[in-house]
Amino acid sequence: MRRGQSRTASVLSIMNDKLSLIGGSLLLVLLFTLEGGHALITPPSPTRLLQHRHRSSGNVVTSSVAPSPPPFNLNSGVIPHDRIGQHQPSHFIYSSSSCGVRRNVALRSTSSDDATATSSTTQEETEAPISITLIVGIASALVGYIYHKCLKIGFNLLWRQFPNSNLSKAIPSNRHILCMMTLGGAVVATLSTLFFPTLFSAHEYVHVLSKENDDDDDTNKMDKFPGVKYIFPLLGLSLITSISGFSLGPEAPMVGAGSLVGVNLGRRYIKKKKESGDSRVNASKLEETMAYVGAAGALTGAMNFPLAGPIFALECTSRRAGLAGTAGKNWGAVMMASFAGMAVVRGLLVPNAHVGGHFTHSAKAAIGVLHGREMVLVGLGMGVCGAVVGTCFHKVVTFLKSVIWPKNKSSSKAVVIGKKVLVAMLIGYISTLFPQTMFWGEPSMQCMVDGQCTPFSATPHGIPAAMQAAARVNPNQPFASGWAALQVGLAKFSAITLATSAKFPGGVIFPLLSNGAPLGHALVSALGPLLPTTSSSLVAPMMIMSLMGALLTSITRTPLASVLILAFTASGITPLSVFLPGALMASYVSVWVSERLSKDSFFSYSE
16 A cells, blocks of 8 residues: 555656646747747737717718737836826826726827827837846856856865775875865966956956946947857856865856846847847847846856845945946846746756755844844944955955056966966965865855854865864864954955955855854954843844845945845844844945945946
């Protein structure tokens, strides 16, 4: 009987998987068959017949009336509310109390109606078509999803399988980290210098899209986005960098690759429209929208949670705590694409994966409550601290770049490769002494959040114990003091700044969040006598979370996205309703203070 039930369950499981695949295939086929945003239906005729009785004779009169465009346009998305009236002929009125259309008693057909219809057909398309928006969102989300899978596979091969093979016996265990990081840096340095000297990154994404208007001599700022062939070197080199142990993550490559996917698919759409004789498409606006849409979709696919990725893609193009004008206009398209990508990835590719975060930011048994004054003091204090550390970060990066890459001195390719290899060797030495600072930080961030109460070896990025023998601070034991936490924080800070200054490809979102946690523990330890630990155990974890968000925000200028990332990655037992108000205050204060501490910033804006 049990065998029959298990066979039935397995059959149902197989049928469920097949139905999911069939549903996903049908969805993709439907989206890709939408050419130029037109649905596969017969378009309405330009005129329709309308019958009514003549008032005096009573005879039935047939007249042709131009159709009224609906407020939802298949070609250009949703018509803005302030333009709905421009698209409606005078013989139609929208009732405010119903969704239907009331026909006016007096049917009129004047020359003004014809002029309105003519202008509506020749009006330039400024809204992104729904079909291309969904296609770009799903395609870029798949890029992020596949890249994230490759990160896991590469890590397992290099740090789990290779150390157990015969090839690694020639490398001493306590030198394995140094050798692997030096070798990985040499591979990236050689390939990037000889074959791919100009990689499109998040810096170019921010620089181009932060410009509000096109220059007079350059009618389309989006021409600075290169072709699709630049996607593969960016993803490949950043993948090698991350799995080799560098403190750089997949976020910036996802922004760059996703935006290139969006821009190039947008260009193909524009080309097809022009070949069909439709010249209403605004190429610059559409490509700009697709850049935001692609970046948001790729971040969503890589991070595996919604909303934070698209808001980060929108916020990062402004140097202030807000959205640039062009980013705000693309809010709807970016959200639509992000949720479409999330639906495909989470609904079809990994339908059984758990939803929710896994980082716990407080003790399991919290003591006391958090009061408003404590929340305000923590938000203001951590905002200022995050701004100071973030300003130091981009100042140090600027200084190191001036030392490694002097502007008025050109170097040969061999010298460039040699410099990058030396930097990689230095980062490998730091990682040997502080192995908990390796990698991009997201899989091992719980170790940093709880002060190494979770052993580094127990995290998904845990490496064999023999490789951790030279550690100055034991990564598998809680911080013994604030000095121990400060050493780890400074080591992580050094690893990120060195890798960024040497122009290794990678992102800084999770590395900086992981960097803020040990610095927060050091600050909590220094301020221990002043904290109300006897009345509330929630102050210390809120300080750490707030400093993590403030540090990231000071550099990327993304206050809302940074807090959302912390919220979506937090576990269910983390009291987010208690921590988020202070973290939000700290993130916004960090941006405002950073603007006054330095006019320069990590990204180069065109504002």
